[in-house]
Amino acid sequence: MTIVEGQRPTGDPIESTTRTAYRTCPLCEAGCGLEISVKGSGPGAVIGRIRGDRDDVFSHGYVCPKGSTLRQLHDDPDRIRVPQVKRDGVWHDATWDEAFEEIERRLLPIIEAHGRDAVAIYLGNPNVHTLAGQLYAKPLIRGLGTSNVFSASTVDQRPKELSSALMFGGGLIIPVPDIDRTDLFFVLGANPYASNGSLATAPDWPGRIEALQARGGRMIVVDPRRSRTAEQADEWLAIKPGADAFLLAAMVQVLIADGLVDLGDVEPYVAGLDDLRALVAPFTPEAVSTVTGIDAATIRRVAHDLAAAPTAVVYGRIGTCTAEFGTLASWLVDVLNVCTGNLDRPGGAMFPTPAVGGSNTRGKPRVGREVRLGRRTTRVRGMTDSMGELPAVALAEEMDTPGEGQIRAFVCVAGNPALSLPNGDRLDAALDGLDFMVSIDIYRNETSRHADVILPAPSSLQKPHYDIALLQLAIHNVANWSPAVLPLDAGQLDDWEVLARLALVAQGAGATADAAIVDDMVVGALIDAAIADEHGPVHGRDAAEILAALAPRVGPARLVDLLLRVGPYGDAFGANPDGLTLSALEAAPHGVDLGPLQPRLPDGLRTPTGMVELAPGPIAADVERLRAALDRPAHDGLLLVGRRDLRSNNSWMHNVEVLVKGKPRCTLHVHPDDAARLGLVDGRPAAVTSRVGRVEVPVEVTDAIRAGVVSLPHGWGHGQEGATLGVAGRYAGVNSNILSDEVAVDVLSGNAVLNGIPVEVTGL
Numbered sequence: 001m002t003i004v005e006g007q008r009p010t011g012d013p014i015e016s017t018t019r020t021a022y023r024t025c026p027l028c029e030a031g032c033g034l035e036i037s038v039k040g041s042g043p044g045a046v047i048g049r050i051r052g053d054r055d056d057v058f059s060h061g062y063v064c065p066k067g068s069t070l071r072q073l074h075d076d077p078d079r080i081r082v083p084q085v086k087r088d089g090v091w092h093d094a095t096w097d098e099a100f101e102e103i104e105r106r107l108l109p110i111i112e113a114h115g116r117d118a119v120a121i122y123l124g125n126p127n128v129h130t131l132a133g134q135l136y137a138k139p140l141i142r143g144l145g146t147s148n149v150f151s152a153s154t155v156d157q158r159p160k161e162l163s164s165a166l167m168f169g170g171g172l173i174i175p176v177p178d179i180d181r182t183d184l185f186f187v188l189g190a191n192p193y194a195s196n197g198s199l200a201t202a203p204d205w206p207g208r209i210e211a212l213q214a215r216g217g218r219m220i221v222v223d224p225r226r227s228r229t230a231e232q233a234d235e236w237l238a239i240k241p242g243a244d245a246f247l248l249a250a251m252v253q254v255l256i257a258d259g260l261v262d263l264g265d266v267e268p269y270v271a272g273l274d275d276l277r278a279l280v281a282p283f284t285p286e287a288v289s290t291v292t293g294i295d296a297a298t299i300r301r302v303a304h305d306l307a308a309a310p311t312a313v314v315y316g317r318i319g320t321c322t323a324e325f326g327t328l329a330s331w332l333v334d335v336l337n338v339c340t341g342n343l344d345r346p347g348g349a350m351f352p353t354p355a356v357g358g359s360n361t362r363g364k365p366r367v368g369r370e371v372r373l374g375r376r377t378t379r380v381r382g383m384t385d386s387m388g389e390l391p392a393v394a395l396a397e398e399m400d401t402p403g404e405g406q407i408r409a410f411v412c413v414a415g416n417p418a419l420s421l422p423n424g425d426r427l428d429a430a431l432d433g434l435d436f437m438v439s440i441d442i443y444r445n446e447t448s449r450h451a452d453v454i455l456p457a458p459s460s461l462q463k464p465h466y467d468i469a470l471l472q473l474a475i476h477n478v479a480n481w482s483p484a485v486l487p488l489d490a491g492q493l494d495d496w497e498v499l500a501r502l503a504l505v506a507q508g509a510g511a512t513a514d515a516a517i518v519d520d521m522v523v524g525a526l527i528d529a530a531i532a533d534e535h536g537p538v539h540g541r542d543a544a545e546i547l548a549a550l551a552p553r554v555g556p557a558r559l560v561d562l563l564l565r566v567g568p569y570g571d572a573f574g575a576n577p578d579g580l581t582l583s584a585l586e587a588a589p590h591g592v593d594l595g596p597l598q599p600r601l602p603d604g605l606r607t608p609t610g611m612v613e614l615a616p617g618p619i620a621a622d623v624e625r626l627r628a629a630l631d632r633p634a635h636d637g638l639l640l641v642g643r644r645d646l647r648s649n650n651s652w653m654h655n656v657e658v659l660v661k662g663k664p665r666c667t668l669h670v671h672p673d674d675a676a677r678l679g680l681v682d683g684r685p686a687a688v689t690s691r692v693g694r695v696e697v698p699v700e701v702t703d704a705i706r707a708g709v710v711s712l713p714h715g716w717g718h719g720q721e722g723a724t725l726g727v728a729g730r731y732a733g734v735n736s737n738i739l740s741d742e743v744a745v746d747v748l749s750g751n752a753v754l755n756g757i758p759v760e761v762t763g764l
């Protein structure tokens, strides 16, 4: 355990047992280091102060208001600590064996009668923030044997994953903005001052942005709202909702037309420039000016600014993804980075070299496989899959539409789709109509209230952590292992054991089957893959020797040790004696600094051609949809967009009083001109109506939003019958996804459209 014991030995019987633990905050993508004071030991240990770890190699003491609330989350009286089984509508505490027996009794007959696709699984966003979700979700999916796999990725990030897969060869081969070294940071649809960043892991975005400006750099923010990030920007472009792809296409068109394309050092590895030229030709600044709401001269100027900056990087995030042309916008972000010579160079958009899990850190290019779309389609709407998952917008209709292949049972792993998916009312009713449902969750929330069995995960402080996915997107190469701060409660299963046992039940191995069976299978498969990898450091080695070297570890610690040791910095089980191991990370409680990002092309590419594809086929085919949209009549009503708040994190943190108290945050932002026109009064309620739903919410009149646009935050809508979130129920807010429409999607990725929803607003 990397715990520094007795840092404050005062002689006091309580103080003398105080120790300090260090851990990476698992709540958002920033990955801040925390310093946690723990009084006592064993089951009676109590968490004291939590603050930023000043010695953390990545975050240097930065922490946001959420990080210090891990204690409140752990102590929350509403947190479920033992399995729950619902019988005749009444919840009962159960033992783990009883809970798995109930699942076996109810789930297996459904599979037997209707096939394995009668069960769907949904993986919520927190799975990215747990070792269990990263390492044992796949075995669970295999155990269920269903192709009805859904996740939060198709709610807000699949466009970026898909464009990166098509351009660079992998869904997580995403270039991240090297903001610590750039001269011009061009941001679309992202508000890192509130979100702490996404698909670009970096603690302390405010500090990094302010440092950028202090060294003479600039930040331009494109957003319909003057977000906190836009407030800080040197220039705010108040674009119309959903129009990022038009703006970006026009900027590329300007670069090409004005002879400003300079591919820089990556030129030998770039394919498709001629095709790109033809694709963007219709999108002149004049052609997109109306649809974007940005005048042609400004578009031309910012394109020239990008080209002229010594270094620059374009970064688009949720606002660009959750739109009608999300994949095209995500693609164009990186097209701009390539065309301005900023791909793969310091200060531009760069590829990390993670210690664990990088799919492009070994071997050479030209080993990639073509991205296959449409291997299967959804039953009702015929939507295509991507990256092994079906679009989450189709979940409700797959549940509530009778017929062959209907989803009748549901496994929800750390997700709250009743709040996070479009047309929340329809999904809520669909969940109610299921034959059987299991939730793995720490709360009985708006989704898990529909379950028949809830399997609780331990609190974040009770399990070890390593950010496997997020450090693949870090703006600086680091590695950081967090041991569990507190022990598991008596009889509590770790969350990897919950997933493993659920997988075994679904496979018919029985309700009491040992989670170790799955764990051994996972480590065996990873060892076999490492040995078979001809580019890997343990190619051809003996599997038994490697397995023995990992002993006595089991569970996620054994898997992380293995992945570290066969990774780019690893000890290769003795071949590189100074290399990383889990033991080395345990001896470095503040993390290990692996250095700034380095140019990685062409070796980091995994496209079938070994090239950066500037005009991949599926994307090129979708551009006509964008071009046709130029001819559509302008929408003259109000459009709804979302927003983030620093104290909120999707729907998860609303049961922590210190984060939700004070001024109401779930309000409808309305521009003063719209408020005057519609007779809306600040602080008074209004009804917001879309094609699919209606909510009533207080109005907040503000000029920090473009006229014609209104904004609601997401993740609210608590206080529903059967949910037992006491604090959240008192600060309920409304569910913005009652208004979002499951029919509106980015066609190529199937991603939800959550920005630019046509609504009407009426004062009440």
Ligand code: SF4
Pocket (backbone or CB within 6 Å): 025, 026, 027, 028, 029, 030, 031, 032, 062, 063, 064, 065, 066, 067, 068, 196, 203, 204
């Ligand atoms: S920014 Fe994110 S990782 Fe850092 S303390 Fe806040 S919630 Fe935790």
